[in-house]
Amino acid sequence: MNSIAARLDRIFGNAAFDKLLLINTTQKDSYFTYLTGLYAGSFESSILIADRKKALLITTVLEYDVAKRSCPKEIRVVAAHSRGKTMELLKDQLRNKTVGVNGAFIPINLYRRIRKLGKPKRMVDAGKALAGARQIKDWPEVELIGIANNIVKKAFSKIEGSLRVGITEREVAKEFDSMMREYGADAPSFDTIVCFGRNAAVPHHVPGKAKLEEHSFVLIDAGARYAGYCSDVTRTFIFKPDRKSDKYKRMIDMYDTVKEAQQIALKSIKPGIRCEVPHNKAMEYINKAHNGIYKGMFIHGLGHSLGIDVHDVGPNLSPGYKEKIQENMVFSDEPGIYIDGFGGVRIEDDVLVTKSGGKFL
Ligand code: GLY
Numbered sequence: 001m002n003s004i005a006a007r008l009d010r011i012f013g014n015a016a017f018d019k020l021l022l023i024n025t026t027q028k029d030s031y032f033t034y035l036t037g038l039y040a041g042s043f044e045s046s047i048l049i050a051d052r053k054k055a056l057l058i059t060t061v062l063e064y065d066v067a068k069r070s071c072p073k074e075i076r077v078v079a080a081h082s083r084g085k086t087m088e089l090l091k092d093q094l095r096n097k098t099v100g101v102n103g104a105f106i107p108i109n110l111y112r113r114i115r116k117l118g119k120p121k122r123m124v125d126a127g128k129a130l131a132g133a134r135q136i137k138d139w140p141e142v143e144l145i146g147i148a149n150n151i152v153k154k155a156f157s158k159i160e161g162s163l164r165v166g167i168t169e170r171e172v173a174k175e176f177d178s179m180m181r182e183y184g185a186d187a188p189s190f191d192t193i194v195c196f197g198r199n200a201a202v203p204h205h206v207p208g209k210a211k212l213e214e215h216s217f218v219l220i221d222a223g224a225r226y227a228g229y230c231s232d233v234t235r236t237f238i239f240k241p242d243r244k245s246d247k248y249k250r251m252i253d254m255y256d257t258v259k260e261a262q263q264i265a266l267k268s269i270k271p272g273i274r275c276e277v278p279h280n281k282a283m284e285y286i287n288k289a290h291n292g293i294y295k296g297m298f299i300h301g302l303g304h305s306l307g308i309d310v311h312d313v314g315p316n317l318s319p320g321y322k323e324k325i326q327e328n329m330v331f332s333d334e335p336g337i338y339i340d341g342f343g344g345v346r347i348e349d350d351v352l353v354t355k356s357g358g359k360f361l
């Protein structure tokens, strides 16, 4: 069974619908990529209608050839030359069926139109069935996330060579993105974050015109997208440190504390453990370090699911997530300490959950 057939099988496992319908708008539904493998191209207005064994892709003449060449054999591809043809296909596929849609994606006006044109018996939200399948990665997905992860790490291994006094955050972000492309990325997986000095205290700072100075924090949070899959990695450096200064000692202590918190979290990532546990362990370690000097300074969740989307379908490693961690989930592990007016440290790596526990990619 190839991976698309296996994905359909998982989605339809206990599904309360006979047909699954995904429709793109000007945005591509990431489940469309999940099921067709079509990660490039916009496929605007394309419709995928699947059942347990096979699927029909209704696309436009613009992308018919690409789809025909790239889709797996379970997917029959047709080009609809007119609205009339699309209506005919919809009626043929959906009439009197219970049709599942991605309720988190389909706009209400399209939902109504499909209901009117396709005349299904019922339309239901397939969100749970879709997420249940996708939050567990299969082998091709793990491999692609691994490649995306290698690309961003290669860029990290080179970027320090580009840092010089006076370079701006924006220039570093641009350089980082171009390195990722050089190493094989299709694109950055999100807008690269570069923070100098005290800007590192803002977790999602937008890189601007700040110039790099000696003895400063450099925090870079970036990811590569490769064949539809994302990586998400953060590194914090100290640029031209003054190793004798108190500032340096403080910076290094923050770094070491975050690094240890990340390891503590990693060790608790295991199948069967509640998703909130690794977060709570990292938080507790940071809050208690040196009698509480960093208490309350780890201000966000420890991690999130990672896959086709950088914040992917699936649970977060955050307070309140009682779901159990499962084998072959992929998460980020990204504790941080943020000190307003001074700077911040975040270290982020991507973790595959194996039978025996979490492993950094
Ligand atoms: N890059 C955003 C995040 O780490 O979640």
Ligand code: MN
Pocket: 221, 222, 232, 233, 234, 348
């Ligand atoms: Mn990140």
Ligand code: MN
Pocket: 232, 304, 332, 334, 348
């Ligand atoms: Mn992240």
